[in-house]
Amino acid sequence: MNLALWICAGLLAVVALTGGISKTFVPKEKLAAARGGGWTEDAGVGFVKALGILELLAAAGLILPAMVGIAPVLVPVTAVCWVLLMVGAMITHGRRREAGFVMLNLLYLALAAFIAWGRFGPGSFIG
Template identity: 80%
Template sequence: MNLALWIAAGLLAVVALVGGVSKTFVPKAKLAATSGGEWTGEASAGFVKSLGVLELLAAVGLILPAVVGIAPVLVPVTAVCWVLLMVGAMITHLRHGSPKFMILNLVYLALAAFIAWGRFGPESFSA
């Protein structure tokens, strides 16, 4: 179970890192021209960059606290925050008629829920 949680956290951290880097450093107009990024055309550049920074923080929060052993409770807390972020992403993609991205966000949400459940419960770092 511990290995599965580490793998899930690693996968989700990579997803968060890629999404965070693209939203933070790629120009909004270029993001709006990509598949799944159409929603950025209606959002402010500051909002898109803020989401990118949140995703970068999530990538760090899913791995680093457990690796260094400092405040490892931040791992499941980050996973819960990711669940909330994915609910918002699913609503956004649904409003923009992108069901395949909504399903992808649902997969990310499920991974985050698994991490939160596992790290708050049976495989917590304090046990």
Template identity: 75%
Template sequence: MDLALWIATGLLAAVALTGGISKTFVPKAKLGKTAGGGWTADAGVGFVKTLGILELLAAAGLILPAVLDIAPVLVPVTAACWVLLMIGAISTHVRYRDGAKFVAVTSFYLALAAFIAWGRFGPWSFTA
């Protein structure tokens, strides 16, 4: 199960890194033209960039604390925060009628984060 948690964590960190880089460094106008990016039209540049920075921090928070063995409890805390972020993302995709595909993918990311939080807070914590 520890291996499954590491695989899920690596996958979620890659997703967070990709989303973070795009939201932080790609212009808002270009993001708005991508599939599922229509919400950026109603969001300020600062908000989009803040989300990007949060996603970059999430990518680091999912991996580095455990690898460096510095405050490894931050891994499940980050995963729990990702769950909250994905709840907001799902509601945004529903509100902007982006389609079932985006809701399904975002729900999958939410499920991965919940799995990581459950496993690392519980039976496979780094402190056990």
């Protein structure tokens, strides 16, 4: 169980890091032109950058607290926050009729839900 949770957290952290870097450092116009980035046309630059920073924090929050042994409860808390972020992403892509991205976000949501369930429950770092 522990290995599966670490693998899922690692995969999700890579997704969050990749998305966070692109949203934080790539110009909005370039993001809008990329596949799946059309939603940025309707969003302000500050909003896109804020999402990017949240994703960078999520990448760190899924791995670092457990790795360094400081406040490991932040791992499942971060996973719950990722679930909420993916609900928003699914709504956004759903409104744009981008079913493929809705399904991808659903996969990420499922990974985060597994991490939250596992780290709050049977694979908890506490105890």
